[in-house]
Amino acid sequence: MNIARIPLGTWVDKLVDWITITFAGLFSFLTRLIEGILNILVDALSIGPPLILIVFLTLLVVYTSRWKLGLFTLIALLLIDNLGYWEASVQTLALVLSSALLTIAIGIPIGIWAAQSASARKIIIPTLDFMQTMPAFVYLIPAILFFGIGVVPGIFASIIFAVAPTIRLTNLGIQEVPKDLIEASDAFGSTSNQKLFKVQLPLAAPTIFAGINQSIMLALSMVVIASLVGAPGLGAEVYRAVSQIKVGQGFEAGLSIVIIAIILDRITQTLRNPAYKQVLNKKIAFSFFGTLFLLACIFAAFQGQDTSEQDPNSVGSLTNHEIIGIDPGAGIMKSTKKAIEDYKLDDWTLVEGSSAAMTAELKKAYSNKEPIIVTGWTPHWMFQSFDLKYLKDPKNSFGENEDIHTITRKGLEQDAKGAFTTLDQFFWESSDMEEVMADTATGMDPEEAAEKWIAAHRDKVTKWTDGAQKGNGESISLVYVAWESEIASTHVIGKVLEQQGYHVTLKQVEIGPMFAGIANGSADAMVAAWLPTTSAEYYEEYKEDIVDLGPNLKGTKLGLVVPTYMDIDSIEELNK
Secondary structure, eight states: OOOOOOOHHHHHHHHHHHHHHHTHHHHHHHHHHHHHHHHHHHHHHTSSOHHHHHHHHHHHHHHHHOHHHHHHHHHHHHHHHHHTOHHHHHHHHHHHHHHHHHHHHHHHHHHHHHHHOHHHHHHHHHHHHHHHHSOHHHHHHHHHHHHOSSHHHHHHHHHHHHHHHHHHHHHHHHHTSOHHHHHHHHHTTOOHHHHIIIIIHHHHHHHHHHHHHHHHHHHHHTHHHHGGGTOOSHHHHHHHHHHTTOHHHHHHHHHHHHHHHHHHHHHHHHSSSOTTTTTSOHHHHHHHHHHHHHHHHHHHHHHTOOOSOOOTTSHHHHTTTEEEOOOTTSHHHHHHHHHHHHTTOTTOEEEOOOHHHHHHHHHHHHHTTOOOOEEEEESOTHHHHSOEEEOBOTTOTTOSOEEEEEEEETTHHHHOHHHHHHHHHOOOOHHHHHHHHHHHHTTOOHHHHHHHHHHHOHHHHHHHHTTOOOOSSOEEEEEEESOHHHHHHHHHHHHHHHHTTOEEEEEEEOHHHHHHHHHHTSSOEEEEEEETTTTHHHHHHHGGGEEEEEEEEEEEEEEEEEETTSSOOBGGGGGO
């Protein structure tokens, strides 16, 4: 059908841009508010040694769910502390509690509204269906533009993903209140508020608490996804383990999440009917636990106030002492941590996330002429789209310039000699790669951008395929990490191999699985090995099981990058 493509994605992009600009002040306020709540919760949960919070949670679980689960809680939390995940667990717990508080504050009123208004219900229920069906990853995209990188977009996405059960079950619980009780309350002259708070909500409480329980569990399931945009905690530990192929670390972090899930699930299920309510009145017990937690929050709020004298115009103050990074397993992140140590940047934080999240944050800051420091590398399309500069690195923390190597599995030369020859002869310049990256950055499909480049540079492609035997439909599997540079190079060489008669499959993975796939033979080749620094750890681990064909691009560069409008030239100046 020759029907013009509806530019739905373009319309959504324009809508999001308009919302971002129009409500920038509101988003800044919400960011400060949510970060403030989260920081208070983290500080409150971190008061004193870990044993204090362990005992507090153990006593709460014992009171609500009997001593056997309390013993499990004690042993499990001591295990988390022993494994070294206590700080990450506290951050995850604070993130879930923050999401839960906001979910309850939003979900219950909307649920009440839906129960009392048929017109509202006709709008709310389909909206909830849409929210629950849409993949959770999608919510992270506008969240980054609205709130920037960090924990706030993670909480925002968690709320959208987790609020539906609270709304649905609040609506259901109120609607299931027996009609004769409603009629009786009306007969006694109850006002709408009296009927709601003295009849409907108390009777609907079991159903509402079930919705809150489900929302908390869904919020906890979002912690790994939230780590993609810089949210700290156990999710970041799992993400780091996945990217680095560390099975043990991933199991430990995952087990910690399971333990927290079990504890939160049992507490929220038994809050209304504690196991030992006959021994100690639940009003007294929960007043005691609530008062302790409230006092801890108040203490944390006052302790968290920054009374130090800082120059408000310093780079550190203007950027909140944050360096915006990418994937936790990337070599540039390790180099940046080394730079933080080398230059004694003790007050600075390296924010983990993803390449996409970093560039989104850069784009947002650059549009508003705001100061920002990011981890950068060349080639990258952002140097064509923005006026940027590298900070000088006199201590050479980021090392010398790197090359990007082509790596294949053992046996590929015998199985597909022509493809092997083409991969071996594949070589281009940074300007070539940036040309493809610039097209994809403006919205062009990577495959289309690759075809465009190949058509314009037939002379280079001819050199790659010179003497290479044509394929006869043999399958070639190429793997790549989702960096703009590797998306460009992999799609170009993939398209060239297709034109040579091979059936090419492209698989996007994390950097660790990329090397592992080549080593175990589940993938044939990659053109994305940054050496000798970025991919060094993986190269050393798998070098005996792979074939290194040498550089396909020379002269890459790593470092800290800032917009040219910032009055700073060296990493050393970050200490001022």
